[in-house]
Amino acid sequence: MERLTFDLATTSLRELNTFLHTDAKEGKVEAVTVVNPDGAHNIAVGLDCPVSVEVVGHAGYYAGGMNQSATITITGSAGTGVGENMMSGKVHVKGFASNGAGASAHGGLLVIEGDAGLRCGISLKGGNIVVGGSVGSFSAFMAQAGTMVICGDAGDALGDSLYEAVLYVKGSVKSLGADAQYEPMTDADIATVAGMLDRAGLDHDPKAFKRIASQRSLYHWNADANQEY
């Protein structure tokens, strides 16, 4: 297995991304290590091949954005919008993640071992997110499809205006958003949580999670909804 190292202290981001879009896609390399990321924005965005990328250090905004099939690991923390609009593959943050982590992800798995900021999983469209720590307010806002597993606590308005996405939380929830409700955990839910924890490499009791899903009371526009719109 061939591994290539890019040093962002001496190589431009553009060179790295172009390499990942062309040479890596042609299979010239299986793994890439990025050193000295120094919080650069847009590292390893728009990948569309099963290459493995390890970012040693902290990444800025949109690391692994729009990922398709690649496996991207960030050993430090990630800025806003990590793994945003991911289609498939995996983005794994060993540290913490800022706001909008996994925003509008259509597929793939986003793992954040630490805490995530505001609006984690906003507009989620089928992606899966596992957060080892806690998530900030307005997480899973308008989430349409997919699953979020939160091992810590959640801030205010969790799952506000939720569509068909399902959320599992182990810790406390400061408040649920409009149209979100607790639902009983079934065996299928426990199996889903166990599977996602396993894929994320995190050790928690799947039975300790609560399920949150949409009441579906905002699905149709009506006068009795008391201006929740």
Add this chain to the structure above:
Amino acid sequence: METKPVHFKNVSREESHGYDRKTLDYIRNAAAHGLYEIRGMGAKRKLPNFDDLVFLGASMSRYPLEGYREKCITKTLLGTRFAKKPIELEIPITIAGMSFGSLSANVKEALGRAATEMGTSTTTGDGGMTQEERQSSKTLVYQCLPSRYGFNPDDVRRADAIEVVIGQGAKPGGGGMLLGQKVSARVASMRTLPAGIDQRSACRHPDWTGPDDLAIKIQELREITDWEKPIYVKVGATRTFHDVKLAVHSGADVIVVDGMQGGTAATQTCFIEHIGIPTLAAVRQAVNALEDLDMIGKVQLVVSGGIRTGADVAKALAMGADAVAIGQGVLVALGCNGETYYQNGALHSAEADYTAIGAAPGFCHHCHTGKCPVGITTQDAILEKRLTPEVGAKHLRNYLKTLNMELTTIARACGKQNVHHLEREDLVALTIEAAAMAGLPLAGTNWIPGQGF
């Protein structure tokens, strides 16, 4: 002869200006439903617009070009600032972003065909890119909207340009609404939503919150596309002077400014009529901002919202736009608000279907119902057959050709051999309001209201 005071025995018909029948009707509706009204199209109120401007044609002091024969260039380049592959158009008249979902797949295909024949671009909308429109459009602008419905990297790479939509002239600060009757199985699956639900589009982008963030977001889109594709930023016209400056700061190649006459498939009437500024005022502010930053010719300006005629196009260009985008005019060319539709080789009356949705030809703004009597803004399997891509494309091509002929003939009359040479000195205003908004002198004077004497 005895005179008596006059007594009116008949019922008083004095209508109140403030509480006219329209207002009474509005209040009764509100009382009956407890919901604001949702409708399609754009502002219906009377606004200062391009009709309030006229051209000063060539005469003694300027030399005109011969109306039919002499060359008049319409070629238009968009996205020259950073993109490796700028957009090259044959005419400066483009098709505005309208979603599959709001429009039928047939209509999206018709737009693509006509635009391709005329050498101009089409734009996707808040519902992702369809195969039909990609295949039929030579140049396709792919919108990146707050909802991100169907947004995916394959389509980003298949697009010719990307338009980050901040807002729309019909509803700056608001998101759209696609009512359940239009959320068909196909529309639902493209948007990752259950079919048949009333679907609210987000008004904020999920992964950035201000111009500094947007700069990074734009850089991400450039990195994903290896800096090939122009990035447009579209704003609804409000604080246009500042918004255009911030869009330039964020790294946009092209800025699209959509005035309040711009249409929508469905939003609150109170947005359509009460939020945003007229296109005329927005163009002036946008051009002032670009001039202030010395970005004329570097960042291109596309103007939309109430562009209907070739004269409108010419006036927008003369005021400083590089191109225009048309939505509602395009739909009208396809048959919107018409009394008939053409099917199986014959014209059929659509009147009964207008009546059924509480509208009439010429007054219809019922795009939101999904029951468009002429088969344009619908996902209904029967209604959508009322407009075939072939017939739609033919009418739209004719409309665009007419606009382009009017544009070039006006340019020639002003002595320009390139439509982009039209300039603000070629224009004067007919009303004080238009003069003030457009920053042009009132006809016959050198007075620009608000700019001294």
